[in-house]
Amino acid sequence: MIARSTVIHDTKGLLDALPTLKLDVPDDVFLATGNARCAKAEVFVNEGDHVYLGQVIGMRDGGFFKQPIHATVSGTFTGYEEHYHRNGKMTKFIRLHNDHKDEWDPSLQPRSDEEIAKLTRKDFVEILQQNAMVGLGGSSFPTHVKFNHDKPINVILINAIECEPYITSDIRLMNEEIEKIIQGILLIQQAFSCKKALICIKKKHGKLCRVYEEYLRRYPDSGIEVCRVGNFYPQGWEIAMIKSALGIDIPSGHLPSEYGIANFNVSTAWGIYDAVKLNRPVVERRISVSGDAVNYPSNFNVRVGTPLRFLLEKCGGYRHPDKDKTIILGGPMMGASMPSDDCILTKTVTSVLVFDYEEAPESPCIRCGSCVYSCPTGLEPKQIMDAVKAFDKPRMKALNPLKCIECGLCTYVCTSHIRVTDYVRRAKVFAKMK
Ligand code: SF4
Ligand code: SF4
Numbered sequence: 001m002i003a004r005s006t007v008i009h010d011t012k013g014l015l016d017a018l019p020t021l022k023l024d025v026p027d028d029v030f031l032a033t034g035n036a037r038c039a040k041a042e043v044f045v046n047e048g049d050h051v052y053l054g055q056v057i058g059m060r061d062g063g064f065f066k067q068p069i070h071a072t073v074s075g076t077f078t079g080y081e082e083h084y085h086r087n088g089k090m091t092k093f094i095r096l097h098n099d100h101k102d103e104w105d106p107s108l109q110p111r112s113d114e115e116i117a118k119l120t121r122k123d124f125v126e127i128l129q130q131n132a133m134v135g136l137g138g139s140s141f142p143t144h145v146k147f148n149h150d151k152p153i154n155v156i157l158i159n160a161i162e163c164e165p166y167i168t169s170d171i172r173l174m175n176e177e178i179e180k181i182i183q184g185i186l187l188i189q190q191a192f193s194c195k196k197a198l199i200c201i202k203k204k205h206g207k208l209c210r211v212y213e214e215y216l217r218r219y220p221d222s223g224i225e226v227c228r229v230g231n232f233y234p235q236g237w238e239i240a241m242i243k244s245a246l247g248i249d250i251p252s253g254h255l256p257s258e259y260g261i262a263n264f265n266v267s268t269a270w271g272i273y274d275a276v277k278l279n280r281p282v283v284e285r286r287i288s289v290s291g292d293a294v295n296y297p298s299n300f301n302v303r304v305g306t307p308l309r310f311l312l313e314k315c316g317g318y319r320h321p322d323k324d325k326t327i328i329l330g331g332p333m334m335g336a337s338m339p340s341d342d343c344i345l346t347k348t349v350t351s352v353l354v355f356d357y358e359e360a361p362e363s364p365c366i367r368c369g370s371c372v373y374s375c376p377t378g379l380e381p382k383q384i385m386d387a388v389k390a391f392d393k394p395r396m397k398a399l400n401p402l403k404c405i406e407c408g409l410c411t412y413v414c415t416s417h418i419r420v421t422d423y424v425r426r427a428k429v430f431a432k433m434k
Helices: 113-117 121-130 143-147 169-176 179-194 207-220 236-246 267-280 308-314 368-375 379-387 394-397 411-413 420-432
Strands: 029-031 039-045 056-061 068-070 075-084 092-099 157-160 196-202 226-230 263-266 284-290 298-303 327-331 336-338 351-356
Touching: 029 068, 075 169, 075 420, 113 267, 121 143, 121 179, 121 267, 143 263, 157 236, 157 267, 169 179, 169 207, 169 267, 169 284, 179 196, 179 207, 179 263, 179 267, 196 207, 196 236, 207 226, 226 236, 236 263, 263 267, 267 411, 284 308, 298 308, 308 351, 327 420, 368 379, 368 411, 379 394, 379 420, 411 420
Parallel strands: 157 196, 157 263, 196 226, 284 351
Antiparallel strands: 029 092, 039 056, 056 068, 075 092, 284 298, 327 336, 327 351
16 A cells, blocks of 8 residues: 555654553453454454453464464453454454453463474474464464574575564564574574574665674574665565575576475564464564654554554544544555545554545556566566556456565556556456466
8 A cells, every 4th residue: 555645755764763662551452353354253252251462362264374363451251342444344342341451372381492492393384384474564464484494504585674664563673672583583593493593674774784783692503694675665575685686586486495495474473483482372562653743753663453544543543633634554555545444453564654535537548658667576567557558358358467576566666656656456356267
């Protein structure tokens, strides 16, 4: 989603310097019964049942994998409510009333160092699946699937690039949780028997790079190093990151693992530590709140399942409550636009952007070619758009829209304010049809 209603001015330089605030945990939290990857779910608790923090209270079904639903507060299951999910769909949520005791499920006992030392890659797969670990950079891809193969891995890339404007949650995490991040990376290395790991950080974050280099002197034999990568967007796209860090071009349709590479977002590495060492799922995460329409943009530690409205109140509410809003969960380029602020913050929400809505009508295409020059995957977005408008399915398929990573650049650069990415998304749907 490109925030067309506003000029993108990067507030990163302000927010990344401010410490993360701890958000109160609301009286009620909400957990989705389904999500974009899991259409169905079974709930194991009945109304009135007590639940512990971290307890498995249901199971989502993603077809080829199952995903446990963990309680993110201790308290009582009080029924269901419908709210918007980060995928923009009205969804049925489990409602838990918080007793504010934060009593962890007693069955979740930490692992000793001796137990951890014996874990195999297969054990990691099981632990990560049990803890419903997913890509916390926003991808929500199930992490255990990335471990569940026997290909040799020669290098692990930690994506600490955070390349979209406005978002600073990973930068704050890196400043505030350095030891846990390093421990998480060491665990990933153990799982893959991999001696080398590179933490990829943008060159412009020179101080952060130096902090990590200095800290890593405590781990001289770890094989973990800082890798400075470019400041451009979409440097955080895994294919661009791999090219910058290792000089390897991964052809379309191939996986990094085929080249001996495993890559994880830095917040995922942080979450893996909790899953493996503490045997606990992610129940809280950092979320950036930014945009022109919110009073006090900040980074917050937010309990998973918190309603967005609760978070926005703590940011001092809207600057102009009478104006319509553009609300985006995720970054301005790749995030999802929400139909309302009645949505729930799941563990894969990295940021919330709020802008006062302003009409930006589209003009006819002037064939400037900017969208074509900007596309990092070498597509021809203008031609794809024309094929969609003409409903020319063979042409759509021939233009290979499935290569699109939905980076949003074609919309961002379009001088006619055409939402070109939306057309490419539509072409992707048709290209998947037989
Ligand atoms: S076509 Fe897809 S990959 Fe290319 S610029 Fe547009 S959104 Fe990005
Ligand atoms: S950037 Fe916009 S105006 Fe230029 S060719 Fe692409 S669609 Fe047309």
